[in-house]
Amino acid sequence: MREESTLIKQILDFAQEESSVRAVALNGSRVNPNVIRDIMQDYDVTFFIRNFEDISYKTNPNWIKRFGELIIFQQNDFKDGSYVFLMQFKEGVRIDLSFKNVMKVDEVIKEDSLTKILLDKDNIIPALPLPNDYTYYVKKPAQKEYDTLMNEAWWIQTYIAKAIWRDELPLAKYMFDVILIDCIRTILSWYIGINYDWNINVGKCGKWFKRFLPESIYNEFITLYPTIDYDEMWHTLFEADKFIRKIGSVVAEKLGYTYPMNDDMNVTEYLKTVQALPQNAAEFCPTKELNEIYVENVEKLFE
Known part of the structure; x- marks a missing residue:
């Protein structure tokens, strides 16, 4: 199983290469200081993208192969137009990767106190407090x-x-x-x-x-x-x-x-x-x- 640092680098390398991805956030248990670490922890990742009407990530999900060999994945849509890929890989790694509109980044990051910004290409996200679980x-x-x-x-x-x-x-x-x-x-x-x-x-x-x-x-x-x-x-x-x-x-x-x-x-x-x-x-x-x-x-x- 890949180490966390290795997988985060893969995610950020992919995001850097994708011009539509403007910011990346890590959420959930991986940034919760009160959670006991184990090998079953998911990677809850959010890509904030421009040209949100472009749904090529959904229509051509071949990009997933870059992150490993899948056991199974599920793709779900939300009412606001955002969507998520839930991906379980054979080596045990699971990534829940959400795609959200970069124009709503301020609104989205306020909804989850367990948020850590990993990438901000345009310097549009204000400094956040250290992740904590008060919204939960x-x-x-x-x-x-x-x-x-x-x-x-x-x-x-x-x-x-x-x-x-x-x-x-x-x-x-x-x-x-x-x-x-x-x-x-x-x-x-x-x-x-x-x-x-x-x-x-x-x-x-x-x-x-x-x-x-x-x-x-x-x-x-x-x-x-x-x-x-x-x-x-x-x-x-x-x-x-x-x-x-x-x-x-x-x-x-x-x-x-x-x-x-x-x-x-x-x-x-x-x-x-x-x-x-x-x-x-x-x-x-x-x-x-x-x-x-x-x-x-x-x-x-x-x-």
């Missing part, structure tokens, strides 16, 4: 954002319950593994944000949770990914409820918001009802025993 910090939610997220966290569980009851595993897994877990990740991000005074980047999809959460909470979180066994899914769903209740209540208290206790109680009752329904049930009706158990234990939900 967890943002403190407003009351409405908190309420909306918590509502989603409880609402989506009704889908999970119905999908389990109907034996619709793909739907149950998607709603649990993707939608519900994403809600929980957001709540955890806020929890971490509070503890770090909102000066913290938890990484894409919470990939750095292990660094910033107490070990006990992190271990609780990672047990919330269920298997394909329905009994285990029900068990994990109720464990997820406890976790949402615990972390969501702390976040609400710290922010001065109100935890949605009624949603919690009502959905928990609904889940228990669906769990107890026979597969051939002709009507939706909680059993007497279930109601008695629920009433007896409802206070324990918030212990």
